[in-house]
Amino acid sequence: MQIKTKSGRILELPSPEEDAQITAAALTDPDNLPLTDAELGQFKRGRGRPQGSGKKEQVTLRIDTEILEQFRATGNGWQTRINDALRDWMKQH
Secondary structure, X not given: OEEEOOOOOEEEOOOHHHHHHHHXXXXXXXOOOOOOHHHHHOOOOOOOOOOOOOOOOOOOOOOOHHHHHHHHXXXXXXXXXXXXXXXXXXXXX
């Protein structure tokens, strides 16, 4: 069976027989038992981004390219690291 996603991709789903075989094989793995209904009930799905502190303001700021490249090279969270660097500067001045 095939389904089409919102993005237009075609996904091939297993047949009921294949699905039964996959499920039976998964149930035989003692290290990876399926979650119980109680365990599944512990998960909560939130919408969108996590709620922020409400203490930040979006601004437009021009920063030298090499400074941005240096912060971006450190991976995710680079904007928070810039904020932390500015906060440290404020404490020292």
